[in-house]
Structures are given as C-alpha cells and as structure tokens.
Amino acid sequence: xxxxxHRLALFGHPVAHSLSPTIHAAFAAQTAVxxxxxxxxxxxxxFASALAAFAGAGGTGAxxxxxxxxxxxxxxATLDPRARRMGVVNTLVLRDGxxxxxxxxxxxxxxxxTERHALDLRGRRTLVIGAGGxxxxxxxALLDAGVGELYIVNRSSERADALxxxxxxxxxxxxxxxxxxxxxxxxxxxxxxxxxxRGGMLPxxxxxxxxxxxxxxDLNYGEAAIPFLAWARAGxxxxxxxxxxxxxxxxxxxxxxxxxxxxxxxxxxxxLRAHAPTLATAD
Ligand code: NAP
Numbered sequence: 001x002x003x004x005x006h007r008l009a010l011f012g013h014p015v016a017h018s019l020s021p022t023i024h025a026a027f028a029a030q031t032a033v034x035x036x037x038x039x040x041x042x043x044x045x046x047f048a049s050a051l052a053a054f055a056g057a058g059g060t061g062a063x064x065x066x067x068x069x070x071x072x073x074x075x076x077a078t079l080d081p082r083a084r085r086m087g088v089v090n091t092l093v094l095r096d097g098x099x100x101x102x103x104x105x106x107x108x109x110x111x112x113x114t115e116r117h118a119l120d121l122r123g124r125r126t127l128v129i130g131a132g133g134x135x136x137x138x139x140x141a142l143l144d145a146g147v148g149e150l151y152i153v154n155r156s157s158e159r160a161d162a163l164x165x166x167x168x169x170x171x172x173x174x175x176x177x178x179x180x181x182x183x184x185x186x187x188x189x190x191x192x193x194x195x196x197x198r199g200g201m202l203p204x205x206x207x208x209x210x211x212x213x214x215x216x217x218d219l220n221y222g223e224a225a226i227p228f229l230a231w232a233r234a235g236x237x238x239x240x241x242x243x244x245x246x247x248x249x250x251x252x253x254x255x256x257x258x259x260x261x262x263x264x265x266x267x268x269x270x271x272l273r274a275h276a277p278t279l280a281t282a283d
Contacts, residue, residue, distance in 0.1 A: 005034040007058045008258060011047060011072075012065030015039040019221075019272060020063055023251045026271065027263035035259075047071050055094060061258035062092040063251075066195060069133030076101035086136040086166050091254040102257055105134060106141025108250025109219070114145065116245050116269070119215060121189065122146035127209060129178065130193035131159035134219050138193065139167065147189060153178045155194075155203065178203055186211040190237075192218040192228040202227035210235040219243040222276055244276055245269055
C-alpha cells in the first residue's frame with residue numbers, strides 16, 4: 001500500500017469467504033483509486049477493540065457484516081438517517097476523528113431489483129423472512145420504494161416485533177412467527193433474509209406464500225442461495241433473484257461514501273456472475 005492509499009476493511013464473523021475485497025479491488029482498478037481493503041474477522045466481544053486498532057493504523061472506512069451491524073451503530077459518533085431509523089450500520093466512514101455510520105443495504109437491494117432487473121415494486125404485498133441486521137437494512141428501503149402491505153416473519157418473535165415497532169407504520173407493516181407464515185395468504189414479493197441457508201437448511205416455507213407471477217429474492221448468494229431459489233422455482237415464481245446484485249450495489253454505495261466517486265457496477269456484477277454457483281434468473 002502506498003502512503004496515500006485509502007485503508008478500508010470489512011469486519012464480521014465469518015469473513016474469510018467474503019466477495020467484498022474482490023469487489024472493492026475491481027472498483028479501485030476501474031476508478032484508479034489507490035486503496036487496500038482487508039477482511040478482518042471479529043466477533044461481538046472483539047469488535048470495538050479491533051475497530052479502534054484499525055483506526056489507529058490509518059483505517060478510514062469499513063463495511064460491517066453479520067453479526068456486528070447493531071454493535072457498529074453503537075460505536076458511531078454520528079448516524080445517517082438510513083442507519084439511525086433501524087439502528088443498523090453496514091458502512092463506517094471516519095469523519096472528524098469519529099465514526100459516521102450509514103446503511104447501504106436497502107439502497108443496494110432496491111437498485112438491483114428496480115434498475116438491473118427492471119422490476120416495479122410498487123403496491124406489491126411483501127413478505128420478509130428474517131429479522132436480523134439485513135432485514136432491518138432493507139425493509140425501510142422496500143417501503144420507500146412503494147411496496148404495499150409488508151409482513152416480517154421470524155423464528156423468534158422479539159426481533160420481528162422490534163423491527164415493526166421501529167418502523168412505526170402499524171397499518172402497513174406487521175410481524176408474525178415464521179411458523180405461522182402459512183396463514184398469511186400469498187405475496188407478490190418474497191424476500192429471504194435469514195442466515196439459515198448458510199448451514200444448508202431452508203426453514204420450512206409453504207408454496208402457498210407465492211402469488212402467481214411472484215418475485216422471490218434471496219439476500220444470500222452462492223451456495224447459500226440455492227435452497228431458497230430452488231423453493232421459488234418449484235413454486236413457479238416468475239423471478240428468482242439472489243443477493244449477488246445487491247452485494248455489488250451496496251458495495252458501490254459504500255465506495256461512493258468513502259471516496260466520493262461512484263464506480264460502475266455492471267462489469268463487476270458480470271464478472272462475479274460468471275463464477276457464481278446459483279439458480280438465480282438472469283432476467
Ligand atoms: P443476522 O443479523 O445474524 O440475522 C440472522 C437471521 O436469520 C435472523 O432473523 C435469524 O432468526 C435467522 N435465522 C438464522 N438461523 C435460522 C434458522 N435455522 N431458522 C430460521 N431462521 C434462522 O444476519 P443478517 O445480517 O441479517 O444476514 C442474513 C443473511 O443475509 C446472511 O446470510 C447474509 O450473508 C445475507 N446478506 C446479504 C447481503 C447482500 O448484500 N447480498 C447483505 C446483508 C446480508 P432469529 O432472530 O430467530 O435468530
């Protein structure tokens with residue numbers, strides 16, 4: 001790294017197989033910005049000290065992934081409204097000696113769906129499966145994009161209830177137990193936002209959740225997206241989309257926050273898609 005290079009990192013656990021270093025290296029090559037971007041494995045207990053050590057060594061920006069997105073918000077001096085609304089941060093920018101927290105996940109997902117896949121989200125009855133950091137990041141952006149009634153289902157009720165309370169639109173956004181999803185009728189947009197499939201297991205989901213011509217979206221990508229996309233295909237979803245496009249779009253949004261320059265995402269997406277094991281449609 002040259003002395004003037006920007007020092008960036010991804011914090012999370014696990015991070016060893018993350019595509020983020022590859023994506024940011026491609027953005028850096030494209031924009032001719034000198035940077036380093038390393039993956040730093042940190043759990044909840046070690047995160048604050050790892051982040052402080054990173055800043056002490058010249059780090060000026062970072063991404064944060066599971067399970068650290070709520071913890072990152074607590075370490076910030078200032079928060080963008082996108083991050084403050086739900087208390088989850090995926091992007092840290094060093095400003096005036098303190099961390100500024102933002103969340104680019106929701107913008108990344110909506111940009112992938114509406115621009116890359118040319119989908120109109122307005123009015124769609126929407127189901128979000130999962131209530132962790134990723135769900136908290138994308139639900140406000142889906143609402144802002146104009147989806148209709150939205151249900152959040154989760155294995156444990158507390159996180160889904162907390163998410164719905166934080167959104168504060170009781171007539172439009174509701175929480176339920178995942179096990180009670182069969183009673184919710186059908187949805188034209190179903191978003192899978194759990195980490196269950198990282199272990200290969202998709203929670204049981206009735207096919208009746210999928211309306212005719214539904215769009216099914218998995219925030220996971222690669223091997224972890226295969227069980228949900230296979231379920232969506234078996235249920236005749238019109239579109240079955242994995243999280244690779246979202247990953248690239250949220251990274252571009254973070255890159256812009258750190259460096260003030262927006263990289264082109266299509267070439268990087270195409271490069272990664274060529275190597276991604278997936279059942280996603282390329283519509
Ligand atoms: P998280 O904060 O750890 O939350 C995990 C969620 O998965 C919780 O809702 C949890 O339910 C649920 N879950 C875990 N194991 C489960 C199981 N066996 N059965 C049912 N539910 C289960 O993680 P996250 O940050 O939200 O990330 C979720 C997934 O989205 C990850 O796999 C991540 O890679 C992916 N993601 C992708 C992108 C992208 O750019 N494409 C961005 C962000 C995240 P409980 O609350 O009941 O534990």
